[in-house]
Amino acid sequence: MKKSFLSLVLLASSTVVFSAGDSHWGYEGKTGPDNWGNLSPEFATCKLGQQQAPIDIPTKSLGKATAAIKPAYKASAGEIINNGHTIQVALSDAGGANLSGVDYKFLQMHFHAPGEEKVDGKSYPFNAHLVHQSADGKLAVIGVFFKEGTENPVFKEAFAQMPSAEGKVAIKGKIDPSGLLPKSLAYYSYTGSLTTPPCSEGVTFYILKTPMEMSKAQLEQFRKLYPMNARPTFPLNGRKITETN
Ligand SMILES: [Zn+2]
Incomplete structure (x- = not known):
């Protein structure tokens, strides 16, 4: 009873295609990634999809992309949601x-530990996925890798407020996503899917080549809630990856 009530509350607060309230899947065992596609008919794409994310990016002989990422972010109010699978910072x-x-x-x-995408087999301890939507409803994700180093000011603010159990809080003050971007916005781009059920495809990824830093304490702060929330990588199945320098 209690659980379904919470699911309802979270579903009502989730945006577009993110089934934030579904707590019947996880990252281990019978409800882990290998079985997502069997858990619900709505999750069928998780096992049948041919353009799934994340991927391991091979950096040899990639196509050239020409369009630079042009961010125009600003500080915003919003909510920090612990949806049972990750911490999500939703900004209005x-x-x-x-x-x-x-x-x-x-x-x-939202965040993954370890980072979901790999580059030539190399993985990072953490990554952020910045989720965007166009006027016609298309989703695009900018992925930023993080390695251990100096403290990140955005995480300092966000992690101090994140709920330790499923639920959400209004952000005190404002958060600016710009603080998660490295100076160089050179990227690898590929077409993939949501990396969580229902694994819907048609999501364009822009994976930044330059990692950012976060402190060991910040990494541990997140891992205390989510020690492992990365989906394994998927085959390219003929997909072309492009890059900018
Ligand atoms: Zn993600």
Whole structure:
């Protein structure tokens, strides 16, 4: 009873295609990634999809992309949601970014430990996915890798407020996603899916080549809630990856 009530509350607060309230899947055992596609008919794409994310990016002989990422973010109020799978920072008015010539509105950012994408087999301890939506409903994700180093000011604010159990809080003050971007916005781009059920496809990824830093304490702060919330990588199945320098 209690559980379904919480699910309802979370579902009502989730945006677009993110089934934030579904707590019947996880990252281990019978409800882990290998079985997501069997848990519900709505999750079928998780096992049948041919353009799934994340991927391991091979950096040899990639196609050239020409469009630079043009971010236009600003500090915004919003909510920090612990949805049982990750921490999500949903911002109501954070601006957006121009990606491959299309304007996208920033929706939310959330985090994975370890980082979900790999590059030539190398993985990072953490990554942020910044989720955007265009006027016609298309999703684009900017992925930022993090390695251990100096403290990140955005995480300092966000992690201090994140709920330790499923639920959400209104952000005290404002959060600016710009603080998660490295100076160089050179990227690898590929077409993939949501990396959580229902694994819907048609999501364009822009994975930044330059990692950012966060402190060991910040990494541990997140891992205390989510020690492992990365989906394994998927085959390219003929997908072309492009890059900018
Ligand atoms: Zn993600």
